Amino acid sequence: MSKLIFEKSVKGARAFTLPESGIPPAMVTEAIPADLLREEDPLLPEISEVEAVRHFTALSQRSYGVDSGFYPLGSCTMKYNPKINEWAARLPGFAGIHPYQPEETVQGALELMYELEQMLCEITGMDSFTLQPAAGAHGEMTGAMIIKAYHNSRGDTKRTKMIVPDSAHGTNPATANMLGYKVIEVKSDERGLVDLEDLRALMSDEIAGLMLTNPNTLGLFEENIREIAAIVHDAGGLLYYDGANANAIIGIARPGDMGFDICHLNLHKTFGTPHGGGGPGSGPIGVKSFLAEFLPVPVIEKHEGKYRLNYDRPRSIGKVHTFYGNFGVMVKAYTYIKALGNTGLKEVSRNAVLNANYLRTKLAGSYDIPYNRLCKHEFVASARKQKKEAGITALDIAKALIDRGCHPPTIYFPLIVEEALMIEPTETETRERLDTFIEAMLEIDRQARENPERLKEAPHKAVIRRPDETGAARNPVLKWKPKE
Amino acid sequence: MNYVPNPPWVVRQMLDTIGIKSIDDLFADIPETLKLKRELNLPGPKSEVELRRELAALAAKNLSADDRPCFLGAGAYDHYIPAVVEQMLLRSEFYTAYTPYQPELSQGVLQTIFEYQTMICNLTGMDLANASMYDGGSALAEACSLACDATRRRKILIPDTVHPRYLEVIRTYAMGGKMEIITVPGKDGIADPDAITSMVDSQTAAVAIQHPNFYGNLETGLRQIEKAVHGVKGLLIMAVDPISLGILKPPGAWGADIAVGEGQSLGNPLSFGGPYLGFFAATEKLMRRVPGRLVGETVDREGNRAFVLTLQAREQHIRREKAGSNICSNEALCALAATIYLTLVGREGLKEIARRCHQLACYAKQQLEKAGLKLKYQKPFFKEFAVAIPDPRAANTALLKEGIIGGYELDRALLLAFTEKRTRAEIDRLASILGGIARE
Numbered sequence A: 001m002s003k004l005i006f007e008k009s010v011k012g013a014r015a016f017t018l019p020e021s022g023i024p025p026a027m028v029t030e031a032i033p034a035d036l037l038r039e040e041d042p043l044l045p046e047i048s049e050v051e052a053v054r055h056f057t058a059l060s061q062r063s064y065g066v067d068s069g070f071y072p073l074g075s076c077t078m079k080y081n082p083k084i085n086e087w088a089a090r091l092p093g094f095a096g097i098h099p100y101q102p103e104e105t106v107q108g109a110l111e112l113m114y115e116l117e118q119m120l121c122e123i124t125g126m127d128s129f130t131l132q133p134a135a136g137a138h139g140e141m142t143g144a145m146i147i148k149a150y151h152n153s154r155g156d157t158k159r160t161k162m163i164v165p166d167s168a169h170g171t172n173p174a175t176a177n178m179l180g181y182k183v184i185e186v187k188s189d190e191r192g193l194v195d196l197e198d199l200r201a202l203m204s205d206e207i208a209g210l211m212l213t214n215p216n217t218l219g220l221f222e223e224n225i226r227e228i229a230a231i232v233h234d235a236g237g238l239l240y241y242d243g244a245n246a247n248a249i250i251g252i253a254r255p256g257d258m259g260f261d262i263c264h265l266n267l268h269k270t271f272g273t274p275h276g277g278g279g280p281g282s283g284p285i286g287v288k289s290f291l292a293e294f295l296p297v298p299v300i301e302k303h304e305g306k307y308r309l310n311y312d313r314p315r316s317i318g319k320v321h322t323f324y325g326n327f328g329v330m331v332k333a334y335t336y337i338k339a340l341g342n343t344g345l346k347e348v349s350r351n352a353v354l355n356a357n358y359l360r361t362k363l364a365g366s367y368d369i370p371y372n373r374l375c376k377h378e379f380v381a382s383a384r385k386q387k388k389e390a391g392i393t394a395l396d397i398a399k400a401l402i403d404r405g406c407h408p409p410t411i412y413f414p415l416i417v418e419e420a421l422m423i424e425p426t427e428t429e430t431r432e433r434l435d436t437f438i439e440a441m442l443e444i445d446r447q448a449r450e451n452p453e454r455l456k457e458a459p460h461k462a463v464i465r466r467p468d469e470t471g472a473a474r475n476p477v478l479k480w481k482p483k484e
Numbered sequence B: 001m002n003y004v005p006n007p008p009w010v011v012r013q014m015l016d017t018i019g020i021k022s023i024d025d026l027f028a029d030i031p032e033t034l035k036l037k038r039e040l041n042l043p044g045p046k047s048e049v050e051l052r053r054e055l056a057a058l059a060a061k062n063l064s065a066d067d068r069p070c071f072l073g074a075g076a077y078d079h080y081i082p083a084v085v086e087q088m089l090l091r092s093e094f095y096t097a098y099t100p101y102q103p104e105l106s107q108g109v110l111q112t113i114f115e116y117q118t119m120i121c122n123l124t125g126m127d128l129a130n131a132s133m134y135d136g137g138s139a140l141a142e143a144c145s146l147a148c149d150a151t152r153r154r155k156i157l158i159p160d161t162v163h164p165r166y167l168e169v170i171r172t173y174a175m176g177g178k179m180e181i182i183t184v185p186g187k188d189g190i191a192d193p194d195a196i197t198s199m200v201d202s203q204t205a206a207v208a209i210q211h212p213n214f215y216g217n218l219e220t221g222l223r224q225i226e227k228a229v230h231g232v233k234g235l236l237i238m239a240v241d242p243i244s245l246g247i248l249k250p251p252g253a254w255g256a257d258i259a260v261g262e263g264q265s266l267g268n269p270l271s272f273g274g275p276y277l278g279f280f281a282a283t284e285k286l287m288r289r290v291p292g293r294l295v296g297e298t299v300d301r302e303g304n305r306a307f308v309l310t311l312q313a314r315e316q317h318i319r320r321e322k323a324g325s326n327i328c329s330n331e332a333l334c335a336l337a338a339t340i341y342l343t344l345v346g347r348e349g350l351k352e353i354a355r356r357c358h359q360l361a362c363y364a365k366q367q368l369e370k371a372g373l374k375l376k377y378q379k380p381f382f383k384e385f386a387v388a389i390p391d392p393r394a395a396n397t398a399l400l401k402e403g404i405i406g407g408y409e410l411d412r413a414l415l416l417a418f419t420e421k422r423t424r425a426e427i428d429r430l431a432s433i434l435g436g437i438a439r440e
Ligand SMILES: Cc1ncc(COP(=O)(O)O)c(C=O)c1O
Pocket: A075, A076, A135, A136, A137, A138, A169, A171, A172, A213, A217, A242, A244, A245, A266, A281, A282, A283, B327, B328, B329
């Protein structure tokens, strides 16, 4: 059993000490009024440095990252995170600068951000970018604000609805809701693409816009994207691109050319920055020029070789982040783009798509793949055959993969595929890794028929067995409490 | 550089397996008219040798607070980060993982979040805390939004002593239409409890207050404000400095319903404003409305202790358009930095750091006054205060000339912050330079 840091505390043990202040106590007579002081010390650990280090080292050993092995978590683009990026972000000239330093003392940082914006414009075919949103969902929210600001600026206030596909990620409808939009779902057709007839029927002068990923969450390219854009635009709506799946199309096709008005990118997916166990990410958004005036403040401008932050933007939606966004993540993405360059970025997408299609081809014999045709960077398999024949679910397969040394794919998403296994290998996997995963998947399929009971008990080799999640939600224990 | 591992002959064989001739054929589903028929207009690939040179040169164009005294605060603070923090953050099982959706494979990450939640609860005196928000400003905005949902009311009262950028973020979030933001003018650098008392009514969802406030002053009218807002059944939201909680009475003890704040001070570098973390804590009553990830303790089927993401029915991936927040990725690694930081400084250390910050600020006040300057507000402060100066920009320029990063420029004042990294000698220099300017 893993002890919590609090349970390892030893009264009086400590690691940290302050330097001498050189200020005699008698010199400082001012005191904080007593009724503003806390009565009891906060209950924090008391532990030596060596034991603290061992604690977190042990916890890291009970975790699994891309560096540990294959991590085909669909929609999350768990690619290798180049180490040079970590070095770059930690340079004192980047990590050690305060956001409110005078502009002339942070020219390198502003230059990096300005150039990153320019590069993202070129990559997406958009006209202006802001780097302020801290994650994909934050970018979506910023985009939806811009949609709202645009319609409002035209006095067009009856647009109270946002369309999202039935295959959309949860953040899309949740974002629309945060902006007060009523969410309307557009159906997918039998080919897994936006149903054009349904979309036409839904369009009206009450629709603010459509939020779409392309390739979509099934890993399929929305071939009719131009027509979709025309339908939305003809009715006065705007088209929002959720860039979670951009890893399929970098250097090959651009949302700006497809007719999208606003797009976000996830630097923590497409541009190789680490996911950090859940964050930080970065979700810059790009817009077409007619929307640029609504971007958050400040915007970075270049005048005669000098960079500055401009807050004087009367039509701006305002700020979505206290400072300028997740700068440290930007440094990593900038380094990544510079490392790969124009040709290297294109190879990213070409190989991401190659790897996905290789897996799809090899798994198609054993697993049902509802839309089994050319996919982009990911595809969605289904465990419905295994479920029907042996009672083995997508969850069981996920747990069985853990025993075989792989991180499981995303499961039960998108919602339109029963027993979904959403598999995204990324371009940074070798064929040998892919083959190991394929073998594991085929073996699991075999075991589903031969020994399903063992699968239902999986994982067997992890540090814990399946946890009681129902119990956790029914009786929530969200913090440690000392024993009475 | 090249991070694509398969050599051409392997690619060839993979294409054969798929049954197509070339990688180009994999993109046959993209209409030709949509394809980019040229290279991206970006520079070509670079080697690591070149990258190092280029990035180091860019970084060198910035003046780092790492090796010079920095008195800038205003929401981001130059606190010391113990060496252990960075070393542990570089354990790649942590930083190359994603959200712990698969608990059996992620017990380590889940446990660190559980420990983080516990530490935030203990610091703030609240019942529960989530796994982190994007930053202090967005955490406060989400708190205001939650208050409107929970009370089914619209009005949020905010004294203008709250960080102006936080206010801007809240106003932007208010575009959703469910919040009406009303700022309440402060008095002498702190919130005006009488004004707030007179403005709360049956439509007030919450009063949101920052303590210590943007000017570094302590909000001495908290008791009255708490009474006023609870008197109309609204919520009290407090944004707090986590370092101050080493000695200051925590939001829970003030009766706050939600406590948020900027967690950067806890082991995260300045990094030009991000990535930071917003911490978010609340009372048990609000548990099912809290945004973001929550980790809970449970047992596995053999009775072993286990940690899982829990109460997910609140979140966007389950609740979709009915979710209160859309947050998905958060600032997990920054929260881990905070956890390691709080572990290392520990119970005594945090108290000592808080006391030292206050002591240095008091010493600075004394020296500045000796040098002929006056504070803009005569109020109790924690680690930051505004010193009155006719031309704060000129003062900053003069300080910079002496290798000192000055303060945040206010109207005819300079907001100065004192972390435990500052020394008596640095403060003496600050006072003598600013004193020199004042005498001119
Ligand atoms: C399709 C899609 N949209 C949006 C998001 C949200 O992105 P983030 O987690 O960066 O907020 C995700 C993330 O998993 C996603 O897969």
